Amino acid sequence: MTPRHHRPLGRRKLLTAFGGAVVAAPAVAAVAPQALAGTGTGADSDASAPEAGGALPLTIVNSTGSFGNADVHVYIVGNQDGRQVRVAPDGTAVPVALSDNGADGYTDYAIGLADSGATTLSLPYLSGRIYVSLGAKLKFKAVTDGNGNPALRYPAGWVASDPDYGVLHDCAEFTYNPAGMFCNTTMVDMFSVPLSIRLTGAKEQITGTLRPGGRAAVFEAVRQVPEFAPLVVDDRRVIAPGHGLDAGLFPEDYLAPYIDEVWSAYTGRDLTVTTNAGTFTGRVRGDRLTFDGPAQVSFARPSTRDVLFCDGALAAPNDGTTGPVAAVLGAGFNRSTLLSSAAQPTTDAASFYRTALTNHYARAVHAATQDGKAYGFAFDDVADFASYVQDTAPTGIRLTLTAF
Incomplete structure (x- = not known):
């Protein structure tokens, strides 16, 4: 598939x-x-x-x-x-x-x-x-x-x-x-x-x-x-952290240190993202993560909310270039793999959610499935x-x- x-x-x-x-x-x-x-x-x-x-x-x-x-x-x-x-x-x-x-x-x-x-x-x-x-x-x-x-x-x-x-x-x-x-x-x-x-x-x-x-x-x-x-509502449900952020139940700057580390790391080295369109190679230039390759695509530094909703600075238009790269970046931020591997997407599930600052909600639901x-x-x-x-x-x- x-x-x-x-x-x-x-x-x-x-x-x-x-x-x-x-x-x-x-x-x-x-x-x-x-x-x-x-x-x-x-x-x-x-x-x-x-x-x-x-x-x-x-x-x-x-x-x-x-x-x-x-x-x-x-x-x-x-x-x-x-x-x-x-x-x-x-x-x-x-x-x-x-x-x-x-x-x-x-x-x-x-x-x-x-x-x-x-x-x-x-x-x-x-x-x-x-x-x-x-x-x-x-x-x-x-x-x-x-x-x-x-x-x-x-x-x-x-x-x-x-x-x-x-x-x-x-x-x-x-x-x-x-x-x-x-x-x-x-x-x-x-x-x-x-x-x-x-x-x-x-x-x-x-x-x-x-x-x-x-x-x-x-x-x-x-x-x-x-x-x-605070995302756990009695024994009724667990709210996703993005919605929790909007409700004041989750810190709006929770992922900021990790995001800053990613921006700092790729100021001095390349990050590659491979999609069906080809391989994109990017670095942070002027506080934007800019990729060259099949097309030039660029992303502003995302907020915690952008990462959790995979939206805002990480929105994925249906254009075959920016969209797929945004999707891979969104996954890398949520799974906290962008610092451990400069080649994305990471496909080894054992490397996901290994940092303290990560999407622990996503980690928990994945761990629970057969x-x-x-x-x-x-x-x-x-x-x-x-x-x-x-x-x-x-x-x-x-x-x-x-x-x-």
Whole structure:
């Protein structure tokens, strides 16, 4: 499989991924990139690949061991042909309407599970998310977007004032279209409910499965680092540090010493970044990290927030040059490998998160998974370390709520 940081790096934000139609909750959810990008339309697509059929079987399995099927609620929401839709229990994509809001001001798009055992649903072509909530329903709100079209406000579990802050919930992300199924489990915004994906088609692929006791291990690992400890919200969720920074729960200058070290180190020596476009060679010149190679690309010194969100100074335009280099730099900062290796991307997972100043949240979620893959930050797909799978001829997808 082509390393995903070599692919076109479009649609790294929910707003863009859903065609600009989403109205976000208090903060826009940053979506793990390739669940919504690897749709076979870029330079790496295979024109001869078979088209996926419609109405893909989706199986939901409740293996939490802590909640009965009656306590689990499923929501499938997203974008279809530029419209905000939700999937009904019969597999139909239904456009969002303001009239869907009930007397309490919120929609009820919940799909219940079967009384026992697995629940089989039907997934139409769609780019979106599968939310699960445990013990209570989520409060999606139909609103009008900036263009006057019906849209949805999504849960923002990292915002204390959000109506769903007290609800135990999580989601997986996907794009399913004629090119295939592209999906992931994500911890980019937060980690709460352990989810596993099994995608069948040309082959069987499983990702996202936690080790036994993995959920508790994530909570404990994050609690052990003083700067990260406030990100743990009871036994409900762990908030990603970028959102924690915005909420005043995480130091806004946490990574500044490491960032300064990187800038100092590459003032006097070269840093190389290899992408599908070729090898870029850079040095800090006039406080900008400037690369020569297939094209000249340049980056201002990023802030801690830029690193955690892989945005701002590390934003990745879909241009085939600056975008892929930004992705590799973002991964290098989060994994704290930029000082240990002057050739990026680093592909040895044993070298990740080895410094005191690192993304300990991402470290914890990776350590908890059986395959070592997770979406702990937006560029975690660099060198193929994200909990992402794809198939150009899918026959079914299973989402399992695994044991707490």
